[in-house]
Amino acid sequence: MHEHEHDPNSHPAHGYDKEAVxxxxxxxxxxxxxxxRMVDDDTYCIDVLTQVSATTKALEAVALKLLEDHLxxxxxxxxxxxxxxxxxxxxxxxxxxxxxxxx
Amino acid sequence: MHEHEHDPNSHPAHGYDKEAVxxxxxxxxxxxxxxxRMVDDDTYCIDVLTQVSATTKALEAVALKLLEDHLxxxxxxxxxxxxxxxxxxxxxxxxxxxxxxxx
Amino acid sequence: MHEHEHDPNSHPAHGYDKEAVxxxxxxxxxxxxxxxRMVDDDTYCIDVLTQVSATTKALEAVALKLLEDHLxxxxxxxxxxxxxxxxxxxxxxxxxxxxxxxx
Amino acid sequence: MHEHEHDPNSHPAHGYDKEAVxxxxxxxxxxxxxxxRMVDDDTYCIDVLTQVSATTKALEAVALKLLEDHLxxxxxxxxxxxxxxxxxxxxxxxxxxxxxxxx
Numbered sequence: 001m002h003e004h005e006h007d008p009n010s011h012p013a014h015g016y017d018k019e020a021v022x023x024x025x026x027x028x029x030x031x032x033x034x035x036x037r038m039v040d041d042d043t044y045c046i047d048v049l050t051q052v053s054a055t056t057k058a059l060e061a062v063a064l065k066l067l068e069d070h071l072x073x074x075x076x077x078x079x080x081x082x083x084x085x086x087x088x089x090x091x092x093x094x095x096x097x098x099x100x101x102x103x
Numbered sequence: 104m105h106e107h108e109h110d111p112n113s114h115p116a117h118g119y120d121k122e123a124v125x126x127x128x129x130x131x132x133x134x135x136x137x138x139x140r141m142v143d144d145d146t147y148c149i150d151v152l153t154q155v156s157a158t159t160k161a162l163e164a165v166a167l168k169l170l171e172d173h174l175x176x177x178x179x180x181x182x183x184x185x186x187x188x189x190x191x192x193x194x195x196x197x198x199x200x201x202x203x204x205x206x
Numbered sequence: 207m208h209e210h211e212h213d214p215n216s217h218p219a220h221g222y223d224k225e226a227v228x229x230x231x232x233x234x235x236x237x238x239x240x241x242x243r244m245v246d247d248d249t250y251c252i253d254v255l256t257q258v259s260a261t262t263k264a265l266e267a268v269a270l271k272l273l274e275d276h277l278x279x280x281x282x283x284x285x286x287x288x289x290x291x292x293x294x295x296x297x298x299x300x301x302x303x304x305x306x307x308x309x
Numbered sequence: 310m311h312e313h314e315h316d317p318n319s320h321p322a323h324g325y326d327k328e329a330v331x332x333x334x335x336x337x338x339x340x341x342x343x344x345x346r347m348v349d350d351d352t353y354c355i356d357v358l359t360q361v362s363a364t365t366k367a368l369e370a371v372a373l374k375l376l377e378d379h380l381x382x383x384x385x386x387x388x389x390x391x392x393x394x395x396x397x398x399x400x401x402x403x404x405x406x407x408x409x410x411x412x
Contacts, residue, residue: 014148021151025139032135036128045117045173046195048124052166053202056159060206060410063155068403070148075380076395079388086385092149094377099156101369101410102308103163163307171300174281179292182285189282197274203307204266205411220354227357231345238341242334251323251379252401254330258372259408262365266412269361276354298355305362309369 015073016066024062031055063100067093118176119169127165134158166203170196221279222272230268237261269306273299324382325375333371340364372409376402 035051071093078089138154174196181192241257277299284295344360380402387398 014145014151016142016148016151018142018145021142022139025135025142029132029135029139032128032132036125036132039119039121039124039128042117042121045119045169045177046199048117048119049166049169049173049199050202052162052169053199053206056162056166056203056206059155059159059162063152063159064403064407064410066148066152066155067406068399070152071380071384071402072396072399074148075384076388076399079385079395086388087381090377090381090385093380094373096149096152096156097376097406097409098373099153100159100406101373103156103159167300167304167307170303171296174277174299175293175296178277178281179285179296182282182292189285190278193274193278193282196277197270200273200303200306201270203303204270220351220357222348222354222357224348224351227348228345231341231348235338235341235345238334238338242331242338245325245327245330245334248323248327251325251375251383252405254323254325255372255375255379255405256408258368258375259405259412262368262372262409262412265361265365265368269358269365272354272358272361276358280354302355302358302362305359306365309362309365 014070016069021062021066024058024065028055028058028062031058060100067096067100070096117173119172124165124169127161127168131158131161131165134161163203170199170203173199220276222275227268227272230264230271234261234264234268237264266306273302273306276302323379325378330371330375333367333374337364337367337371340367369409376405376409379405 031051032055035048035055038048038051075086075089075093079086134154135158138151138158141151141154178189178192178196182189237257238261241254241261244254244257281292281295281299285292340360341364344357344364347357347360384395384398384402388395
């Protein structure tokens with residue numbers, strides 16, 4: 001259904017470990033469902049909040065992993081091939097870090 | 104399956120609006136599933152990161168809503184009835200805020 | 207030079223421990239000056255960043271202390287005296303927590 | 310008093326704009342002193358908190374600027390010269406970003 005602009009056998013358009021990221025996201029989805037069940041069960045506010053903070057931390061850990069892989073692959077690759085492309089990648093990465101710090 | 108320590112017809116053990124919190128959590132669960140689909144489709148790292156930051160922000164908004172309702176109901180109630188209970192509630196709320204700020 | 211709207215011998219307009227907060231702020235001011243000296247000495251970026259993160263954490267700790275004292279004194283006092291005043295205090299505290307989480 | 314391991318006339322050991330960072334730090338030092346004066350004047354807790362959040366945000370902005378310059382200079386330089394050095398720089402930068410996100 002989705003059209004990829006690259007051949008699946010070629011180098012991927014990203015630098016992250018799909019398997020690892022998918023596994024973490026499945027766990028986070030389970031955490032969010034767990035919080036919903038806590039709410040259904042009238043769980044005490046502070047206990048719900050503790051789970052929300054843990055889930056936020058897990059999401060941030062995914063973001064930090066994605067960012068590390070992005071710097072190690074996409075940014076380093078761009079730095080090695082061309083000047084302007086590297087500048088663009090650094091600007092893009094810094095904006096992503098800013099959104100992450102501000103979120 | 105779950106045993107509540109309070110009669111469902113009585114005043115609930117929490118101060119939050121169940122319907123509203125459940126709706127937000129359902130939306131967040133959808134956001135997490137959307138990120139997983141982006142990973143399946145080899146979406147560019149920075150675009151995945153943008154969605155992760157948006158989802159983190161949505162989770163924090165749930166936490167802030169839970170906290171506001173908790174202060175408005177549980178903490179205010181405790182302050183009105185007894186001294187030591189209020190101190191305990193304030194300590195508990197501050198610890199939850201600390202976890203939130205640090206997450 | 208400053209006009210206080212309350213008699214210094216009366217109950218203060220705030221709930222925080224002035225001595226303790228002042229001591230922490232003096233230490234933070236020293237940390238900021240230390241970072242400036244690191245920059246003067248051409249210290250490596252990552253080492254400067256480590257100090258900036260430590261100082262940010264120290265400022266957040268001051269905020270969390272101020273907030274805890276505010277909840278324990280101003281909010282609890284308001285809850286005990288009147289309804290609308292308590293609502294206002296809760297709204298004000300939640301807005302402050304939101305700024306803190308978003309900063 | 311300080312011994313630099315590099316000749317002051319050579320390329321600096323860092324990638325940041327000293328003048329700009331120093332100016333921002335001077336302003337932040339002033340903000341911290343301003344908060345101390347607010348405490349001396351028994352300023353209302355919430356107003357002190359607003360200033361603490363603004364100062365935290367200003368410190369984070371310094372960190373994000375240092376990080377952007379670091380990625381643009383040190384990391385890109387390392388990527389262009391050698392493999393293992395680039396890996397080390399990426400690890401170092403990611404650790405700094407993690408401290409920043411967690412602070």
